[in-house]
Each structure stands twice: as structure tokens, then as C-alpha cells.
């Protein structure tokens with residue numbers, strides 16, 4: 215029987231901050247390409263759609279949703295923007311979806327959302343459709359949100375009987391050695407803010423999803439993958455997205471890749487703190503001093519004010535040694551053989567890109583899942599080293615650079631990360647786990 219044109223309608227609800235909407239759009243691009251007769255309506259804010267260059271394309275239609283602010287208001291801080299947006303949802307999404315359904319006359323048959331959106335469970339019931347949340351970070355971090363109630367209960371009873379004020383959460387399979395101080399804020403402390411409430415609600419509703427998709431591959435942590443499988447109706451590891459979905463092209467205006475060619479194998483330090491973070495001024499200063507003194511060539515993705523925030527004369531003195539760019543073609547840089555280490559805030563996308571590139575990491579986490587990611591990089595996978603005492607000083611940064619670039623420990627780290635790279639490449643072979651999971655995902659979304 216011929217299926218009538220656009221009888222299927224997939225609505226996609228993106229989280230419009232950090233690196234969330236881009237990977238979600240990439241996943242949708244891949245699904246949509248295989249089913250041109252299914253309509254995909256992608257909803258995010260105007261600012262987010264502009265950043266991901268989301269344009270109407272074939273069967274993908276892009277819509278702006280209200281960001282929660284009056285017209286023309288510019289938020290002073292990312293947290294202000296996030297708070298207001300959370301306050302505006304799900305109403306803003308619901309209004310936009312209702313308009314599109316009325317306009318097209320095609321009901322929603324599948325709802326794909328950022329996993330943050332706990333209300334997806336209820337909305338899917340109302341639409342009588344499937345709910346497919348995408349968790350854009352690692353398996354260990356979603357587990358702590360699922361187990362938040364248990365963690366809170368155990369930790370409060372522990373700390374009242376115990377002298378220890380940083381208890382471990384080793385009662386959770388796969389997370390031995392993880393302490394409360396490694397957890398995202400909002401799990402145990404500071405639990406009332408909008409982000410914390412959203413993540414807590416997410417943890418209690420993901421089990422209702424038709425399937426939970428994750429930007430990961432099974433061998434990242436098979437034990438936790440099994441635990442998650444027992445919590446969800448279905449878990450599909452469909453990453454790493456850099457290998458499984460079309461990537462947003464970052465222009466190389468400053469010719470970083472050409473510059474890398476002039477350097478020896480594994481000799482260059484790459485520095486980036488993702489899309490939200492700029493380290494505090496004294497740490498930027500210390501990092502710059504360490505880079506200059508270590509003499510390793512470097513590329514630094516630096517979005518701040520170079521002249522004001524870096525040491526006096528630094529730009530002039532290091533113009534041969536280093537390259538500073540506002541936004542780098544990071545994914546390609548991390549695949550280049552000249553790169554020896556990545557200094558990172560431990561965002562999940564950067565970690566996956568380092569795994570695929572076979573690059574060890576120096577970790578300076580800031581918020582959310584980043585401390586937990588740092589813990590896993592150091593203690594579970596042995597492919598990263600944390601900055602001593604958690605903040606850059608010239609001395610501790612020099613020690614971390616020395617360790618990763620020139621010591622036996624660094625060599626072992628590189629060996630281990632190359633092992634993970636192999637696993638990622640295996641997962642995307644035609645019969646590999648991520649490829650199989652992607653096929654299942656496409657079938658569920660489009661059937």
C-alpha cells in the first residue's frame with residue numbers, strides 16, 4: 215500500500231543552549247535523509263537556529279519558539295536565559311507545534327526531544343505518539359540523574375552518621391570512586407533551581423520513553439550501558455555523532471589545519487573550553503604563562519578579548535609558537551596527527567571528539583556533568599589528567615603538560631585512548647553496535 219505523502223510527522227524539540235541543538239539536528243538530518251516522505255518539524259529559539267544554521271531543507275522544516283523574553287531583551291548571563299526559557303516551556307513548544315499541525319493538517323506521530331524535556335512523556339501521551347528523548351552527554355551522567363532520589367537518601371543518612379562530608383556514591387554500579395563533589399550541582403546540593411528541578415524530573419520520567427537515544431557507543435562503559443538498559447524500555451547508543459551524523463562545517467579562516475601540517479607528530483597542544491565557558495581571568499593568565507614557558511606549539515580556541523585578558527606582550531612573543539582563534543574547526547584539529555593533547559572543560563562532545571581523534575586530555579571542569587566526566591577520564595578510562603586543586607596555576611599546568619606530552623604516563627594515556635578510538639571505529643562498521651542501533655532508531659521514528 216502506498217503511504218500518502220507526509221502522513222508521518224516527527225516533531226523535534228531542541229534545548230537551545232550549549233552544544234545541544236546541533237547534535238540533535240545532526241541526528242535528525244540522518245534520519246530525515248532516509249525518509250523523504252516523512253515530515254520533520256524542528257523547534258528551537260531563533261538564536262539557537264541561527265547558530266546551528268538550521269535552515270528549511272527538503273523534509274526538515276525549522277521553526278522558532280519563544281525564548282521567554284520580551285522582544286529585544288538581551289539576557290545578561292547564560293543562566294538568566296536558561297531560567298527564563300525553562301519557565302516558558304512547555305507552553306512555548308506546545309503553541310508552536312499546534313500551529314504547525316493546524317497549518318499542515320498532519321498530526322504528530324513521533325516526538326523527539328532533548329532528554330532534558332521530562333514533559334515529553336505527557337506530551338507524547340496527548341499526541342498518542344512515540345517519545346524519543348536524546349541524551350546528549352555520557353552514560354554515567356544520565357545514571358546519576360536517574361538515581362538522584364536514591365543518592366539524596368543515602369547521602370543524607372550517611373552524612374548524619376558519618377564524619378565524612380564528601381561521601382562516595384559507590385552503592386551505584388559503575389560509579390565506584392565517584393564522590394558527591396564530582397556530581398553535577400543540583401543532584402545533592404542546590405536542588406531548587408530550575409535546571410536542577412528539570413534534571414530531577416527528567417530522571418524520573420525517562421523510563422516512560424519509547425526509546426532513549428544517546429550520543430555514545432557501547433564500549434564507552436558497557437557496565438553502565440547494561441544498567442541503563444534495565445532502567446529504560448530501550449536504550450540505543452547511536453554515537454559518536456562525529457562519525458554517525460552529518461557535521462556542521464566550521465570554516466578554517468585562520469588556516470589551523472595548514473599550520474598543523476608544519477608541526478611534528480603529537481607535538482601540538484589544543485586548548486578549548488567549549489561553547490559556554492571562559493575560565494576566570496587569573497586562570498587564563500596562568501594558562502597563557504604555562505603555554506609560553508612549555509614551548510609546545512599550541513592552538514587556543516579563545517572567544518574572549520585577547521589584548522585585555524592575556525599577559526602583556528604574550529600575543530607578540532608567541533606569534534610563531536601558537537595560534538589563537540575565536541572558534542576553531544575543533545573536530546578536524548583533534549583528528550590531526552600533529553595534536554598531542556587537548557586542554558578541555560570536559561564537555562561530552564569534546565570528549566567524544568578526543569576519543570575519536572586518539573587524543574589524551576588535560577581536564578579543567580566547570581559545571582554540570584563536567585566534573586563527573588573528568589573523574590571517568592582519569593579513573594575509569596585513564597585517558598585524562600585533572601588539574602591539581604581544580605584551577606589553573608602556571609605550575610600545575612606546566613606539570614600536566616609535561617606529564618601528558620613527555621612522560622611514560624602520557625604515553626600510556628595515548629595508548630588507552632587509541633584503544634577507545636578502535637572501539638568507536640568498530641561500532642560504526644556496517645554490523646557495528648552504533649550502526650545497528652541507528653537503524654533501529656530510524657525504524658522507530660519513521661514507522
Ligand code: U2F
Pocket residue numbers: 232233234350351464486487488489490491515516540541542543544545560561562563564565567581582583584
Ligand atoms: C555543553 O557543552 P559545551 O558546548 O560547552 O561543550 P562540548 O560538549 O565539548 O561541545 C563543544 C562543541 O563545540 C565545538 C566542539 C564541540 O563539538 O568541536 N567547538 C568548535 O567547533 N570550535 C571551537 O572553537 C570550540 C568548540 C555542556 F557544557 C557540557 O557540560 C555537556 O557535556 C555538553 C553536552 O551535553 O553540553
